[in-house]
Each structure stands twice: as C-alpha cells, then as structure tokens.
Amino acid sequence: MALKSSDVGILAVDIYVPPTCVQQESLETYDGASKGKYTIGLGQDCMSFCSEVEDVISMSLTVVSSLLEKYNVDPKQIGRLEVGSETVIDKSKSIKSFLMRIFEECGNTDIEGVDSTNACYGGTAALFNCVNWVESSSWDGRYGLVVCTDSAVYAEGPARPTGGAAAVAMLIGPKAPIVFESKYRGTHMSHVYDFYKPDLASEYPVVDGKLSQTCYLMALDLCYKRFCSKFEKFEGKEFSLSAADYVVFHSPYNKLVQKSFARLYFNDFIRNCSSVNEEAKVKLEPFSSLSADESYHSRDLEKVSQLVAKNLYEEKVQPSTLLPKQVGNMYTASIYAALISVLHNKHVSLNGQRILMFSYGSGLTSSMFSLKVNDRQHPFSLLNIVTVLDIQHKLESRHVVAPEKFVETLKLMEHRYGAKDFVTGGDASLLPQGSFYLTHVDDLYRRFYDRKPLAIANGH
Amino acid sequence: MALKSSDVGILAVDIYVPPTCVQQESLETYDGASKGKYTIGLGQDCMSFCSEVEDVISMSLTVVSSLLEKYNVDPKQIGRLEVGSETVIDKSKSIKSFLMRIFEECGNTDIEGVDSTNACYGGTAALFNCVNWVESSSWDGRYGLVVCTDSAVYAEGPARPTGGAAAVAMLIGPKAPIVFESKYRGTHMSHVYDFYKPDLASEYPVVDGKLSQTCYLMALDLCYKRFCSKFEKFEGKEFSLSAADYVVFHSPYNKLVQKSFARLYFNDFIRNCSSVNEEAKVKLEPFSSLSADESYHSRDLEKVSQLVAKNLYEEKVQPSTLLPKQVGNMYTASIYAALISVLHNKHVSLNGQRILMFSYGSGLTSSMFSLKVNDRQHPFSLLNIVTVLDIQHKLESRHVVAPEKFVETLKLMEHRYGAKDFVTGGDASLLPQGSFYLTHVDDLYRRFYDRKPLAIANGH
Numbered sequence: 001m002a003l004k005s006s007d008v009g010i011l012a013v014d015i016y017v018p019p020t021c022v023q024q025e026s027l028e029t030y031d032g033a034s035k036g037k038y039t040i041g042l043g044q045d046c047m048s049f050c051s052e053v054e055d056v057i058s059m060s061l062t063v064v065s066s067l068l069e070k071y072n073v074d075p076k077q078i079g080r081l082e083v084g085s086e087t088v089i090d091k092s093k094s095i096k097s098f099l100m101r102i103f104e105e106c107g108n109t110d111i112e113g114v115d116s117t118n119a120c121y122g123g124t125a126a127l128f129n130c131v132n133w134v135e136s137s138s139w140d141g142r143y144g145l146v147v148c149t150d151s152a153v154y155a156e157g158p159a160r161p162t163g164g165a166a167a168v169a170m171l172i173g174p175k176a177p178i179v180f181e182s183k184y185r186g187t188h189m190s191h192v193y194d195f196y197k198p199d200l201a202s203e204y205p206v207v208d209g210k211l212s213q214t215c216y217l218m219a220l221d222l223c224y225k226r227f228c229s230k231f232e233k234f235e236g237k238e239f240s241l242s243a244a245d246y247v248v249f250h251s252p253y254n255k256l257v258q259k260s261f262a263r264l265y266f267n268d269f270i271r272n273c274s275s276v277n278e279e280a281k282v283k284l285e286p287f288s289s290l291s292a293d294e295s296y297h298s299r300d301l302e303k304v305s306q307l308v309a310k311n312l313y314e315e316k317v318q319p320s321t322l323l324p325k326q327v328g329n330m331y332t333a334s335i336y337a338a339l340i341s342v343l344h345n346k347h348v349s350l351n352g353q354r355i356l357m358f359s360y361g362s363g364l365t366s367s368m369f370s371l372k373v374n375d376r377q378h379p380f381s382l383l384n385i386v387t388v389l390d391i392q393h394k395l396e397s398r399h400v401v402a403p404e405k406f407v408e409t410l411k412l413m414e415h416r417y418g419a420k421d422f423v424t425g426g427d428a429s430l431l432p433q434g435s436f437y438l439t440h441v442d443d444l445y446r447r448f449y450d451r452k453p454l455a456i457a458n459g460h
Numbered sequence: 461m462a463l464k465s466s467d468v469g470i471l472a473v474d475i476y477v478p479p480t481c482v483q484q485e486s487l488e489t490y491d492g493a494s495k496g497k498y499t500i501g502l503g504q505d506c507m508s509f510c511s512e513v514e515d516v517i518s519m520s521l522t523v524v525s526s527l528l529e530k531y532n533v534d535p536k537q538i539g540r541l542e543v544g545s546e547t548v549i550d551k552s553k554s555i556k557s558f559l560m561r562i563f564e565e566c567g568n569t570d571i572e573g574v575d576s577t578n579a580c581y582g583g584t585a586a587l588f589n590c591v592n593w594v595e596s597s598s599w600d601g602r603y604g605l606v607v608c609t610d611s612a613v614y615a616e617g618p619a620r621p622t623g624g625a626a627a628v629a630m631l632i633g634p635k636a637p638i639v640f641e642s643k644y645r646g647t648h649m650s651h652v653y654d655f656y657k658p659d660l661a662s663e664y665p666v667v668d669g670k671l672s673q674t675c676y677l678m679a680l681d682l683c684y685k686r687f688c689s690k691f692e693k694f695e696g697k698e699f700s701l702s703a704a705d706y707v708v709f710h711s712p713y714n715k716l717v718q719k720s721f722a723r724l725y726f727n728d729f730i731r732n733c734s735s736v737n738e739e740a741k742v743k744l745e746p747f748s749s750l751s752a753d754e755s756y757h758s759r760d761l762e763k764v765s766q767l768v769a770k771n772l773y774e775e776k777v778q779p780s781t782l783l784p785k786q787v788g789n790m791y792t793a794s795i796y797a798a799l800i801s802v803l804h805n806k807h808v809s810l811n812g813q814r815i816l817m818f819s820y821g822s823g824l825t826s827s828m829f830s831l832k833v834n835d836r837q838h839p840f841s842l843l844n845i846v847t848v849l850d851i852q853h854k855l856e857s858r859h860v861v862a863p864e865k866f867v868e869t870l871k872l873m874e875h876r877y878g879a880k881d882f883v884t885g886g887d888a889s890l891l892p893q894g895s896f897y898l899t900h901v902d903d904l905y906r907r908f909y910d911r912k913p914l915a916i917a918n919g920h
Contacts, residue, residue: 090656091657091660093578094577094579098651100649109682112649114577114582115577116575117576129593132598133592136592136595138595138643182596185572189556190564191560193553198550198553199878205552206904361574365554365557365574418660445656445666446653
C-alpha cells in the first residue's frame, strides 16, 4: 500500500513579475550617483516593483492560478502548499492561508503546509520541506506546490537600487524533469545581524551591506566544502566546478554573483582540484597563503580570481543572470528566478546536466544543493515549461517608468504599510490578464482582492 | 548506503514555563468580572507570563539547552532544528538563527530548518517537517529538534485572561517512544480572519472570539472526518473515540476543549459508531436533524453532548489539561504542553496506547493526527522523560504575583515591543538556574542575552 516516490523534484514552474519597472541607468542619474554605479558596480539593468494594487499576496494568487491553469492541474490534485517569504503583511496569518481561496472554490481544503521564514532562504526551506513530504510516509500521492513571493524595498540610500519583486510557483512531485540530488546537500547556519527587520512598523530592513557580503561569501565557502565532502563520500570521486554544468546563486545584485563564482573557483584551486588549469594556478598562487579572513577582504584576489574564472563564468553562470539583472533582488524568489533563466536560455541542451544551487538568507541560513535535469513527456517537458514561462514576452511587455514615479510609489507604500481602512486606485490596466490585485483594506485590516479577467481564446 | 528510519517520532521533550504567574481568580476580582467567569467560564486556573527579561528567544534558548544537557545529547548530533512561533520579534531573521549560538559554540553549523509560521499551528508544521526529513532521502542520520515558543498577550478586555507563555523542545528521530502514525492525518485549511496580527507595531492580535470558536469546531469536524476516513481506508475497520486512549487538543482555554471533545462524541453519534452507548443515542437523537451550521450554535446540543461525553472526557481528555489550565494559552506550544501533561499523568500505563491530537491555528490551518506509544530504553523511556520534565516542581516553584504586577509588566512590554536602545533590569533572580535572559537591546535593535549559571551538583 506504501506509495513509492522516486526522482522527486520540480515538475513545472511559473513566475509573476510586476509589470512596472525602473531602469537602473535612469535611477543613477536621478540619485546623482556616479555613472555605472548601479549598472556596472552592482551589475543590475532594471528593477521591477509593486504598484499600489500589488503585494506579495496578489502576486502569489496570480502565479499559483497561472501555474494550475496553464498545466491544467485540478486544484484537488494539490496535497501540500508552502510559501517562503520575508515580506510580512500579517504576523500570524500565513500567506498560504490567503492562497486557500483558490482551492476552497474547488472544494479542496485538505492541503498541508504553512509559511517558512528566514530572509531570502524561506523559499528553499519550503522547497526542501515539500520534497521531503513526497519522500515521507505521510505523502498521499498528490502534488506539492511551493511559492516564493517577495517585494524587496529599501529606504532612500545606497541599498535602494538593490530592490525588486516577483513570485515564483513550483509544482513538486516524483518523476520530475528537475530532480533533487538530496544526498549531497551542504548547509551552514549562524546567528548574525547582517540584514534584519526589527523595526516592525516599517517595511524597510536594517542592513549592514559590508557584513552581509562577507557573511554570504563565508557561507558559500562552508556550504561548498560540505557539499563537496558529501558528494565525494557518496560518489567516491572528486567534486569540482567541472562537475556542475550551471551554477545558480541567490542574487541580491549581479556583482556579488560574479564574486561568488570566482570564490568557488578559488576554492577549487585551494582544494587542488585537477580541473583548475595551469595558468590559473600560477595567477592564484600568490594568494594561497592568505588566511580565510584576509582572503575575504583582498581586492587583488577578487580581481585575479574573477579574471581567471571569467570564461567559466560566461559558460556556467551567465545564463542564470537574465531575470535577476532585469528584475532585481526578489528575495526568496531570486534563486528560482535565476534557475528559470537557465531553463529559458539553455533548455535545448539541458537534458542530463547538473545545476548547482546556492541559497542564502541573512541572519543567517544557507545551503548548497544540486539538481539533475531529466527531460520528460508533455506537459512536464523542458520545452513546454519554457513555453509556458514565456520569459521574453514577460520582460518585453513591462512598462518602464521614470525614477520619480518609482519614488512616489514607494512613498505611498510607506503610508500604506500596516495601515487599515483605505481603498486603492484599483487601476489594474497595466497588469497582465488573469492577475489578482488589491482593491481595499477595511477597518479591521482585512484585505480584499479582485481578479482581472483571463484572456478569451481566439480574439473574442 | 541509504539510511533506514522506522518508528519515527518524539524521542524526548522538555518545557520551559516563565516562573511568574497570576491566578485567574484574582484576575477576575481585579477586572471586576463576575465570579467564575475565568475559572469556570473559561475553565482556566492560572496564567504564566514573560517578565521584562524574558521573550520567545530567551525561552527557546533555555529549553533547547536544557533538553540537550539533560539527555546528554552532543549539539553536533543535531542535523535539523525548526521553530514554530507566532510571536514576531524580527520579520526577517528567524528565531532558529538565534538558537544557532548554542550549536556554533560546539562547532556545528550544519543544521537545516527555519521558522514555520501560521498562528498556533506553526509548531505542528515544524514537527511534520522534521518527521518527514527523517523519513526522506536527505536525512543524514542525526537527530531533529523542534521548538515551539510563544508569548500570548492581549490588549485589555475580554481576551486578556486567555494569555500564557511557554517554550517546548522535542527531539525527533527513529525508534521513538512516541511514534507518528503519519498515514492517517486529516487536514483542513481555509482563508478566514478569526484571529490575526495585522497591526505590525503592536504585539496584540485582532480577535473575533465568536468566529474563532466556530472556525475551531468546524475545522475539528472536518479534520476528524478526514482522519477517520483515512484510518478506515488503511485499517479496514471503523475509527471512533474508543480507538483513542487520549485526545489532546490545542487549548486556547479549557472550556473550548470540553466543547471540542463533546463535538467529537457527537460526530461519532452522527457517524453511527458502535461505540456510542444507547443512553447517549437517545439523548442526542433530537439533534440528529440539525444542519451543520445550526449545530455549531445550539446551546442545547453543547450542553447535552458535554453531559453524555462527561465520563469519557474525564478518562481521555482530563489528563491532558494540567499545563494548559495552569499556564494558559501557549499558542504553538499549547498542544505539546497538553501532550506533556498526558505523559506526566499517565506514563505508568501509557505503553501501547494511542493519542489523538488536534492542532489548530487561526487564519486558518488545522490537522488531526495520531501518536502511538512504544516505551524504549533509557534515556528515551517514558519514566526518564517524565523525570526530566519534572512538571510538579516546575509548577510549584512558580511565583504568584498580584494582577497589578501582571498589568504593569504588560504595560512595560507594550513600550518595549519593537523598541531599540534599552537596558532591562537584568534581574534574573526568579528564573530557574541555567535560564537565558535578555540584558539589553542596542541602538541597532540587536538583542543580547546572558545565561544564569547552572546548578553545580552536590551542593557546591
């Protein structure tokens, strides 16, 4: 009678990106920043943000409905639904409970799972939990669904251009085209104050940018070491970057991803991996005696390691950077938007390949894990996944607004955060068909959402 | 090479209860409430609350340290740590990350898991996740640890006497004395606003008491139906209350637990279970034609069903009510404090018995599940678990304070909630030895905790 589940992983994935965005180049000018500070210094192109009718609940209602409809999944087939988010609208009632309206309409309330919380890592925690559920004795044979939804906004100042917003939904089950290699997971967790949200009345975080970057790189080193050690224990052979076809990072801004990949390459050099070429060895040799702490702060090492890893970066990392560079930091959704970028760019040649993932959440929590691609039949074929995602169209149909409009929206949202008894403009004209949007919040803080009609086929 | 895990469940459990409490009887007088309103109307005896040096972080640091030390578990043996809580101190940084200091000191940072959030259900979600992990392919052979920690406080008014505070820690692994019967789980989740925390700057919830009670009872009905149906599918025989030796409920206040058990008995009557005796059938017959909605609001049904279920309540439920009545609502910890009460009261005769559990979190999320007791060798024997818990001593060594002191503390905590740059009185004299306590919060909202020395053996 026991259900058997093998090749558990991601069967399908969809993403919702707010249709309003601001160009980083125009933001540089508006902020009076030096030219290239955001575009080259941070490595970012564009930043999506929620308008006054959108929030993490509307975005996740939209992306869940979209995934179910596009894959023709009956809401009754979902047995678990979990949300990862760090954007708090209510401190007790989960975002998952808001999503139940979609399933209640179809008579399905038998759906386990709540929200997982720790900064940008919550989505990964939800995903691990969902995969474990499918592999556990409590699995009832139905699909799991994982949602990552966040709106990243910052107070005026240097962190503001590192915002973004999106929601990702992933359908989880056995016989997946994107399979978890769960045995090799490397995790590092620690108590630090690099980025946190202790000012409860404000949507903005407290950030120590320099500390957060060092924490990220230290966590990366430790997770990679543990991942390699577990891989080598189970497989009996060396792991290095040459065993990963793509490397996908949580991406607060692209520059950190560039540094991170170079850091992994430096790790391979220190571990004396056969995959590091002679030229690189010569160039990295002067840094081999640095202490770990020195190595995090050496600008020379940063420069040289990025240089020697440049070709590999283009090959293994660049395909993942499309959405993070175009949309900005999506917190919990960031790493999965990067994974979607790889699917979008490389689906033709992805079968049989391994994708190495690094998930980081400040505070801090981090894991490195790997996925193996094993293409399946329609509707869970890579081709169909990419067709449904329709990334090019999603990016091209966005509305670029002036920095003034962006700043004005954030000001309005500051007043609306945690507020009650207001009505939104209700203007959903810029939103894609089928999008949910906020109409009003009543005097008991209860939030009400409407849905924009779906497109009717054949031009009606 | 695959690890095999069977009989996964709770190996050990510990609880921390703040040592300061107020008698419900004296609170009635202070509030000018009618005599018996809190003690009989709510069914509560006493309420523990956090003093100014305690919070959900200090309580969980204390209970985790205590469990590890008393069971002589090396912190390196923990591979997963998850927290369930609805008491938000930071909206991004998890409580789990605060607990990492205990493990970092021993050089173990390879510990998965974050915080699970949905009102009082977060601990159950964390527990399910942890059990699933042990049964999954990502399990690495180490123990899991689940922490439920909450401080329940309400604004002045009718809900205030339904507060409470505690932290529970549970060690999870295979070959457990308290085993999950995961196949029979019944779940019901729905989008409602019965109790929520939308006022982000306040620690107090928005509560619709009447709606919340109806939601609780409806969820109970649905979970029980689903549980019975799954049990009957897998076991091929009828499930009724006679198949459960104890029934443990999430307990906001004891009166609701009394109503809930009577409601389950009424369910057995409607389902025509052979276990319902003839006398009860005759008395319940007049209510058999009520619609579901009518039945939730019939005071006559409530009265009659409690009467006919009274003996069974004494036998199957009363042993679980000790801590919930003495400590108050502990939110995520409530149901596990009730489970601990059963262990405390019945450990001598518990071997081989089944405990039915009902977990509820407003918003809403709910599950019914069952545990089977299978006594083990020391240190995971029922006798040792109960000895370590030392419930009688914990309750008797509390300090009963006057209602004025309770109200004064809550007023101070209102100012401290979400605040920065303050120093506590630092008075840990009332706390048990080995307790963690808050010393100060700096101007960047960073929180600092000290630990009171442990008792030194043999009177030194």
